[in-house]
Amino acid sequence: MIAALHHQLLVTDLPALPLHGLPAALRNFCQRPTAYREDFQQSRFGKAFDGYSYPGQEDSLNQGPEDQLHSFVLSDFSPALHYPPELQPFLRQHWAELTRAARVIEQRILTELGLEDIARQHEERCGHMLSANYYPPLPAGANAIANIAPQKASALRLSPHPDVSLLTVLFAGIAEDFQYQDSRGLWLDAEPADKVVVFAGELLQWLTDGAIPALNHRVKRGENPGERFSFALFSLPAPGATLVSNAGRHITTEDWYRLHLSQWDN
Numbered sequence: 001m002i003a004a005l006h007h008q009l010l011v012t013d014l015p016a017l018p019l020h021g022l023p024a025a026l027r028n029f030c031q032r033p034t035a036y037r038e039d040f041q042q043s044r045f046g047k048a049f050d051g052y053s054y055p056g057q058e059d060s061l062n063q064g065p066e067d068q069l070h071s072f073v074l075s076d077f078s079p080a081l082h083y084p085p086e087l088q089p090f091l092r093q094h095w096a097e098l099t100r101a102a103r104v105i106e107q108r109i110l111t112e113l114g115l116e117d118i119a120r121q122h123e124e125r126c127g128h129m130l131s132a133n134y135y136p137p138l139p140a141g142a143n144a145i146a147n148i149a150p151q152k153a154s155a156l157r158l159s160p161h162p163d164v165s166l167l168t169v170l171f172a173g174i175a176e177d178f179q180y181q182d183s184r185g186l187w188l189d190a191e192p193a194d195k196v197v198v199f200a201g202e203l204l205q206w207l208t209d210g211a212i213p214a215l216n217h218r219v220k221r222g223e224n225p226g227e228r229f230s231f232a233l234f235s236l237p238a239p240g241a242t243l244v245s246n247a248g249r250h251i252t253t254e255d256w257y258r259l260h261l262s263q264w265d266n
């Protein structure tokens with residue numbers, strides 16, 4: 001059963017969950033003037049990964065300067081009032097229901113994997129964060145990428161990475177151009193799907209002491225890169241928590257975030 005998350009996507013038989021207008025709300029936010037958007041940057045939140053990041057940004061905690069997307073990270077950990085008005089209706093009306101549904105799915109997977117102790121820590125010490133991602137349309141020309149210096153023009157819209165999560169739930173399904181790395185290190189194209197899709201994050205790797213590796217993934221630049229949205233829901237330890245691996249290693253939430261981010265230190 002462990003093979004179900006081992007270097008692969010778990011495409012469940014559950015239909016994708018509704019987005020309740022979130023893509024349009026996110027696009028509206030991303031099309032506001034820079035000065036407006038800057039009020040919601042991560043540095044203003046100072047909590048976990050919460051807040052806004054934009055293409056070309058040098059100091060985002062969750063994307064690199066070469067990545068060609070806007071992301072807005074929402075979580076259980078910041079007060080709803082801190083988020084922009086565009087995202088308030090989703091947060092107020094749908095966040096609780098979405099994260100409840102995701103928790104049920106995550107619990108079922110962890111239990112089926114025989115990871116009872118991790119399931120208990122997930123239940124008691126983890127919350128959720130959503131990376132709501134908007135990839136603006138790109139011109140068809142090879143180097144004509146908005147906000148990106150020509151030397152950084154890339155075949156990718158999102159660079160390869162593992163997630164900081166315990167599990168990542170693509171609750172709205174999987175969009176085109178998503179790729180993941182198999183056990184041989186080869187990049188595979190994921191089939192777009194209107195199902196809930198789940199994969200392992202680095203916290204699952206840490207808590208299983210390496211038994212279940214985090215899935216590396218990225219987004220390629222397709223033939224005609226139009227507007228693209230994705231919604232990745234991460235289960236994450238809450239501020240102030242301490243987690244224990246199967247082998248008995250301990251880590252605090254804050255050290256976990258630092259350890260995850262240190263892989264991008266030069």
Ligand SMILES: O=C(O)CCC(=O)C(=O)O
Pocket residue numbers: 131133158163175178217218219229230231232
């Ligand atoms: O855009 C995608 O399909 C993937 C997004 C992603 O990997 C992330 O938000 O961590």
Ligand SMILES: [Fe+2]
Pocket residue numbers: 161162163217232
């Ligand atoms: Fe990711």
